[in-house]
Amino acid sequence: MTESNEKILSLKHMQKSFGDHKVLRDISFDVNKGEIVTIIGPSGGGKSTTLRCINLLEEPTGGEIDFHGENILAPGYDRNKFRAKVGMVFQQFDLFENKNVLQNCMIGQELVLKRSKEEAKKIAMTNLKKVGMEPFINAKPNQLSGGQQQRVAIARAISMNPEVLLFDEPTSALDPEMVGEVLDVMQKLATTGLTMVIVTHEMGFAKQISDNVLFINDGVITEQGKPEELFDHPKNEKTQKFLSNFR
Numbered sequence: 001m002t003e004s005n006e007k008i009l010s011l012k013h014m015q016k017s018f019g020d021h022k023v024l025r026d027i028s029f030d031v032n033k034g035e036i037v038t039i040i041g042p043s044g045g046g047k048s049t050t051l052r053c054i055n056l057l058e059e060p061t062g063g064e065i066d067f068h069g070e071n072i073l074a075p076g077y078d079r080n081k082f083r084a085k086v087g088m089v090f091q092q093f094d095l096f097e098n099k100n101v102l103q104n105c106m107i108g109q110e111l112v113l114k115r116s117k118e119e120a121k122k123i124a125m126t127n128l129k130k131v132g133m134e135p136f137i138n139a140k141p142n143q144l145s146g147g148q149q150q151r152v153a154i155a156r157a158i159s160m161n162p163e164v165l166l167f168d169e170p171t172s173a174l175d176p177e178m179v180g181e182v183l184d185v186m187q188k189l190a191t192t193g194l195t196m197v198i199v200t201h202e203m204g205f206a207k208q209i210s211d212n213v214l215f216i217n218d219g220v221i222t223e224q225g226k227p228e229e230l231f232d233h234p235k236n237e238k239t240q241k242f243l244s245n246f247r
């Protein structure tokens with residue numbers, strides 16, 4: 001949670017339509033180096049689509065996404081290089097089922113970053129240790145609990161040394177007793193200066209960890225601000241109504 005003024009990402013009036021359906025109507029926000037930005041809001045409001053546009057899993061249909069001041073949507077921009085710098089952790093973990101924990105954390109490093117096996121292994125082990133999954137390096141994903149799988153997914157993501165790590169409801173698929181272990185890992189990551197954009201329904205966690213909170217509803221940012229302002233003194237009626245569900 002070390003804020004700086006070095007802007008890493010800047011979304012400018014981003015839009016996304018699927019056919020006639022305007023899912024994102026006008027999304028603008030900045031992410032500075034080391035910042036934790038959380039996105040909250042009702043289901044179907046466009047939170048996942050926002051993240052999927054940032055890492056180009058979806059192609060925005062309007063607006064701009066600047067990465068270090070350069071528009072990644074511009075023709076000729078090196079998208080592969082950009083993709084390698086943005087990590088993502090999904091709700092459903094999305095580990096490779098036929099590979100063990102260690103291999104899951106090595107394969108991207110070898111294929112995308114062209115690291116040697118030895119180097120990839122060393123980095124994977126360091127990160128598996130960080131998330132407490134070192135004792136399970138030979139296990140296959142289906143032998144692990146949801147919380148353990150998600151911690152492996154986080155170790156895999158940080159092994160790619162992303163400049164920004166995106167999380168799409170990382171604890172929503174977990175049994176309640178496993179939510180804490182994943183949030184603890186994310187909390188620890190936040191203190192390392194990693195830049196994170198997190199979609200979550202864990203309001204207590206969001207309030208505690210965020211530098212900036214965005215409330216996205218119906219494809220627009222209805223309200224944004226510091227967590228203590230947005231959670232304790234929401235100004236917009238829709239934000240108030242949404243937050244009242246969590247009290």
Ligand code: ADP
Binds near residue numbers: 023047048049050
């Ligand atoms: P959230 O993550 O806030 O719940 P989403 O970004 O997943 O919301 O979805 C926002 C809207 O976009 C929903 O109405 C959803 O049905 C629609 N949508 C998302 N992805 C697609 C797609 N690939 N094709 C058509 N509609 C989509």
Ligand code: MG
Binds near residue numbers: 047049169
């Ligand atoms: Mg979603």
